[in-house]
Structure formats: C-alpha cells, structure tokens
Amino acid sequence: MSDEEEYSGDDPEFIKRQDQKRSDLDEQLKEYIMEWRKQRSKEEDELKKLKEKQAKRKVSRAEEEQRMAQRKKEEEERRQREVEEKKQRDIEEKRRRLEEAEKKRQAMLQAMKDKDKSKGPNFTIQKKEGFGVGTAAMERNKTKEQLEEEKKISLSFRIKPLEVDGLSGEKLRAKAQELWETIVRLETEKYDLEERQKRQDYDLKELKERQKQQLRHKALKKGLDPEALTGKYPPKIQVASKYERRVDTRSYDDKKKLFEGGFDNIYKEVIEKTWSERKDQFSGRQKSKLPKWFGERPGKRAGDPETPEGEEDAKVGAEEEELEEEEVEEKHVEVEEEEEEEEEEEEEEEEEEEEEEEEE
Template sequence: MTEAEMLMEEKLRKKKEEEEEMWAEYLEQRKKQRAKEEEELRKLKERQAKRKLQRAEQESKMNEYKRKQEEQRIREMEEKKSREAEAKRKRLEEAEKKRQAMQAAKEKREQEPVKPNFVISKREGDEMGSALGSSGLDKFANIMYARGEMGKTKEQMEEDKKAILSFRVKPLEIEGLTVEQLRDMAKKLWEKVVALESDKYDLEERQKRQDYDLKELAERQRQINRSRALKKGLDPEALQGKHPPKIQVSSKYERRLDRRSFEDKRELYDGGLEAMTDAEMEKMWEDKMNSFKEQSRGQLPKWDPENPKNKQVSHIRRLEEEDDDEELVPVFEPPKPEPPKPAAPPPKPAQQQEEEEEEEEEEEEEEEEEEEEEEEEEEEEEEEEEEEEEEEE
C-alpha cells in the first residue's frame, strides 16, 4: 500500500467518524426536540381537558339557571292567570247576584197590584237621581261597563260566557226523587226557559227601538247642520263632514271664476309695509353704488408696467398661464428608470465640516442682506412714484 493510499484511507476514516459524530449529535438533538414537543403536547391536552371540564360545568350551571328561571316564569304566569280567573269569577258572581236581585224585584213589582202613582214623597238628603229610581253614579257605572264590554274580543266574550254559564247552570240533583218531584222540576225548568226566551225577545225589540232612535237623532243632527250652513251662506253639505269647511278667499258671487290656487290668493295679502320698505332700501342701495362707481372711476391709479410690483405680478400670471396650458394637455410618458444612486462620499474630517458650515452661514447672511437692500430700494421707488403722481394731480 502506497503512502497516498494510506492518506486517502485516513481521510476517509476521519470523514466517516465526523459524519457518525454529526449523525449521533443530530439524533440526540432530535430526541430532545421530540421529548420537548411531546411534553408541550401533553400540557396542551391537559389544558384542553381542563377547559372542557370547566366549560361543561359552566354549561350545566347555565342550563340549571335557565331551567329555574323558566319554572319561575311559568309559575308566575299560572299564579297570575289563577288570580285573574278568581277576580273574574267574583266579579261575575256579584253581577249575577245583582241581576237576580233585580229580576226578583221586577217579578215582585209585577205581582203587586196597580196603585195610583200621583203621590211623590221626598226625603231629606235624597240626591237628584233618586227621584228617577237610580242615581247618576249608577248610570255612569253602567255606561262604563257597557263600553268595556264592547271593547272585548271574541275570545274574551267566549270565556265570559263559559264562566257565566258555569255559574248559572247548576247540575241537577235528581237522585232519589219520585215521579211527581221530577214532573215539578221539569215544569219549573220549562217556566224558566219560557221566561228567558221572553226576556230575549224583549231585549231584541229594545235594541231595534234604540237603533231606530239613534238613526232618527243622527238625521236630526244632519238637518240642523244643513240649516246652519244655509244660514251662513255655505254649501249645505259643508258642515256634514268631520272637518270644518275651507275658507273662501274670494266671493262666490263673482261673474268670472278665479282659477288661481290658494297659495296665489294668499300672496295677495302678504307683503305690505315691510315689502315696500325692503324695495325702497334695495333701490337706494343700487343708486348709491352706481354713484360711487361713477365718482371713483377717474381717481383710480394708472397701470404702470415699469413698476417692480407690477412686473412681478405679470411674471407670476404668465407662469400660472403656462402651467395651466401644460395641465390642459396631459401627455403619457413611460416611467423613467431610476438613476443609480451615487456612492456615498467618504466622511470628512471634523475641522473641514466646521469650516464648510461657517461658509454656508456667511453666504446665507449675505443673501439676506441683499434681499433687504432690494426691498428698501423698491420701497423708495414706490414712494417716489407716489410723490410724482401727487404732483401731477
């Protein structure tokens, strides 16, 4: 084996050892990294499990709270319904007792013999409505009750009907009754049915009579409004509607019909002294402005193109016009390539930088002095021109 082959084998062996060391080191690092990732994954799973348990507890508490709230709401609604039903039942019982008392008094009054009715005995402390058999408060209460009954819905009427029937129609107790007793009970029921049918017929006839009275009163009111409108010279149907009639701006006896609108007619009554005053002030203002323009036209200074200010103004105007012309005609140009940035100059020494700064400051001061001198010269020229103009005048 030659020396070169030995060197090559030595290099290959060293290279192989280095690669094995690198591979072992990589495996060690990979093992540590894997252990670290597994630890992080384990912690993450633990946190997720813990969070899941907390969320489940919160949801269970929330569901329990909602269930209790729903039960409480249902219980309150049931209590409210029961209270309302109890109050309605008591109210219907009182109304039924009152109706039965009135029915009994009516039957008693019908059974009594007819007596003369020309003696009226007044007692001290009686109210005005007592002479008529019922007080004004009772009438007002009946009216309010009737209005409340009219405002009820169909479902409410059905509920009231069921409650009243349950109170009025009581179950029959026929156990242990003989035939004669059953016949007597059937006879009483038949008499009750006949009385109820007669009351129903009387109420229907009363309703018809009241409807007729309402129609008659409405017709009377219509005739009264018609006669009132005729007395005022209005259309007979003017006061029949819900709203009052429109205001007539012009007379209806004019030979020529006025086709103008209400706005045009109303303008005839607008204006007056204020409009006249405004017109006079406007005219006076125009006259004064015209006289001022005529007087001050000859006193205006003449245009002197030699004046430096005028030169500057004309130069600025010319530049603006040129800029406007350039802006009016847009020209498309391709984007130019950016020039290469020059290399940064080498840093200067500190002494050289200070000298350059001093030179720049001196140059700025000289420029400011020159500008001040030019401004003073311009002011002197303007004063001389003004003096010459005054002398010429």
C-alpha cells in the first residue's frame, strides 16, 4: 500500500502538503523561466552588439580599403609622373651634353684651323729609316725605364702648362672651379668603374661557384667523383650506363676486346674448356679389363692393347700426332710462302733499279 492510497481523500494534511509541493514547484519553474529569459535577453543583446560591431567594422574596413586604393592610385600616378619627368630630364640632359660636345668640337676645329693658318704644327714626325721586323722587336723589348721616359716625353707634349699669368680674380676663380669640376668628374667616374668592377668580380665568383655546384651534382648523379667535372680538362666520354659502371667490373681493355669480336673468342674458349673437362673425365674413368678366363678376343694382333679402352687411347694419341704433323706442315708451307714473297719483292726491286739505271 502506498502513501497516496494510505493518505487519500479526506486527509487535510496530505492535501496541504501536496499544495505546498505544487506551489514550490511552480515558484521554482517561474524562477527558472525568469532566469532563462534574462539569459536569453542578455545573449540577444550581446549578439546584437556583436552584429553592430561587425557592421561597423565592415564599414570601416570598406572605407579603409577605399582610402588605401586611393592612396595607392595617387602613389602610382606620382611614380609614373616622376618616371616621365626623369625620362624627360635625361633626354634634355643628353641633348644638352650633345649640344655642348658639338660646340666644343666646333670650337676646337675652329681653333685648329686658326692655328694652322697662323703657324705650323707643334710637333714633327721623323721618318725612321730601316724600320722593320728588327726595329719592331727592339720596340717590344724596351725596358721599363725607357718606356717611362718616353711616356713622360709624350705627356709633356700633350699636356700644356697652366697659364694663369695676367688673369683677374674672377677668371682665376672660374678656372679653379672648372679644374675642380673636372677632378670631381674624373674621380666620380673612377669610383663608379671600381665599384662596377667589384660587382662584376663578385658576380663572376658567384657564377663560378654555382657552376661548380651544378657540375658536382651532375657528377654524383652519373656515379662519378664529385670533382670529376670541375677539373681543368673535360671528363672522358662515358660509353656505359650508370648500372653497367657499378655492376660490370671488367676493365676497358676487356670491353674493347668484346666489342672487337671477343665474344666469339670467349665462346670458343668456353667450348674448348667444356670439351677438355669432358675428355679428362672420360680418360679418368675406371677402365674395365677383360677377365683372364675370357681368353683372347677375336681379331687381336701382336702388340695390340689388352682392352678396348687402350685401343681408344692409342687412336687418340695417333690423331694428336697427325694433328701435330699437319700443324708443322702448315708452318713449313707458310714459311716457304713468305720466303717466296720476299724473293719476288727483291726481284721487283732489282728490276726497278735496273730500269732506273737504264733510264739514267
């Protein structure tokens, strides 16, 4: 029996407790719903604020991108304008230099014409008598002191002394300024050339090092020594692949003999070796002899061996002797043919000598 069945119906205490429980549950539920609504409103407010921030950030980002694009456009226009201005300045500077050079050239030509009209040249070319290969060799074999002395004499003719006598202060300052600008220009050109030479030397060293590294990697890929391709002389041409060079350990002479027909010789050697082994095996076998009670075999002659194997050995020996005799005869024939050829050559030489004597 349960409590509800025990306290049922008319018990006021039970009804009061049930009402209290329901009211407590209702209050808890109301509190939970209020807390949930507060939390929900709080989350909605935060989400709304985040969305507003996101919208503001999008607007600010769009404005910033627009400003960056405008700034980039202005920078590009300014750069293009500077490039065009620089190009125009270079063209004008080049035109000005060409005009100045042309004016100087015209002035020099006019001065030379005036000088030619007023007087003759300030130097004389003396004709060297007997100028030839010997004189050119003497010119090349001059000592350092002689060349230095000739250089000083030549410079004394070419470089005119600085004439500043009788010049006013303004002209002296202008002359000094001109000389100073010349010195600055020459030093600037010298410095530029030195820096250019340094850069070129560095580039050459870097390129050589790169080439060396590439050749090392190439040699390693081919299975060669790393320094094989970086030497003074080029490497030998490889006639075999990387696999053959590592697996085939035969020397170059052996490979050359194979290429020149050595395979046939090797095949013959293998065949001869095989037959010689079989022959030794056959000759070394246990020879069977006829029993004594068997009697003499029919057809046996005086001096014949006792067994058929002995007859075979005798036949083999006779064949070998015949082969040796044939080889000796062939050698004799070859020697006789060589002697005949030598005699014919001697006779031809004698006939030619006689014909030459008759012609003389």
